[in-house]
Amino acid sequence: MFSAAEVEQFNRDGYIVARALANPADQAAIKAVAERDLAAAVPPVEYETDTRYPGAPASEDAPGGRTVRRLLQACARDRSIAAWAVQPSLAGRLKQLIGPTVELSQAHHNCVMTKNPRFSSVTHWHQDIRYWSFERPELVSVWLALGREYAENGCLLVLPGSHTLELAPDRLDGALFLRADLEANKPLIATQRRVELDPGDVLFFHCRLFHAAGHNQTAHTKFSLVFTYHATANRPLAGTRSALLPDITL
Ligand SMILES: O=C(O)CCC(=O)C(=O)O
Numbered sequence: 001m002f003s004a005a006e007v008e009q010f011n012r013d014g015y016i017v018a019r020a021l022a023n024p025a026d027q028a029a030i031k032a033v034a035e036r037d038l039a040a041a042v043p044p045v046e047y048e049t050d051t052r053y054p055g056a057p058a059s060e061d062a063p064g065g066r067t068v069r070r071l072l073q074a075c076a077r078d079r080s081i082a083a084w085a086v087q088p089s090l091a092g093r094l095k096q097l098i099g100p101t102v103e104l105s106q107a108h109h110n111c112v113m114t115k116n117p118r119f120s121s122v123t124h125w126h127q128d129i130r131y132w133s134f135e136r137p138e139l140v141s142v143w144l145a146l147g148r149e150y151a152e153n154g155c156l157l158v159l160p161g162s163h164t165l166e167l168a169p170d171r172l173d174g175a176l177f178l179r180a181d182l183e184a185n186k187p188l189i190a191t192q193r194r195v196e197l198d199p200g201d202v203l204f205f206h207c208r209l210f211h212a213a214g215h216n217q218t219a220h221t222k223f224s225l226v227f228t229y230h231a232t233a234n235r236p237l238a239g240t241r242s243a244l245l246p247d248i249t250l
Pocket of ligand 1: 113115121122123128154155156211212213214
């Protein structure tokens, strides 16, 4: 469980890292599934080119055009993944952060992020909630590092405390990314911190926390397993993408 100080840190910063939360056997089993499914591009997948982010191949026919960025529907890929997503060391912590009963959204994240060394793109500053539809913007994502994550392989960057900001719409671009060109955003962006993770470390982050990530400049693919959770009392809005798949109660 998180200590009271850790819960306070999450509430203040919008994120917290639980070190070595996943045991080596679970990590190895999940990584083996991810490597197997990446090698065969087992669907459903999202390609780098689908993101249209800076550095992504221009089309599926361009060099690197079939580079997988996400192995989607992670829970349905293997029992090792589905079991890890609901296990008590996660569930207990999530209940401390978002409510007495918690559900996993199969509609959001629910993927293995794969960051390819040759064809990865850059992700600009954004809040995950921007395209999600729930009664309240109170969700937490859980990011399990399946290998080391650091600046050179494109670890996450966060703006601490940004989950509490109410920014005027003109601070964001048309796709709801924070405008890095705007003078007004520069002091905020200067507060960025790298989230460096060792294998088995788990980042918990608020759906309103601004985050970004760079290219993978190493020779090895980076693998991270990512899920999103909400309180049972915070329902996805009917008729939206957030309500498309059944939630899984922890
Ligand atoms: O690893 C990355 O490029 C960042 C991914 C991300 O921020 C997201 O999918 O919301």
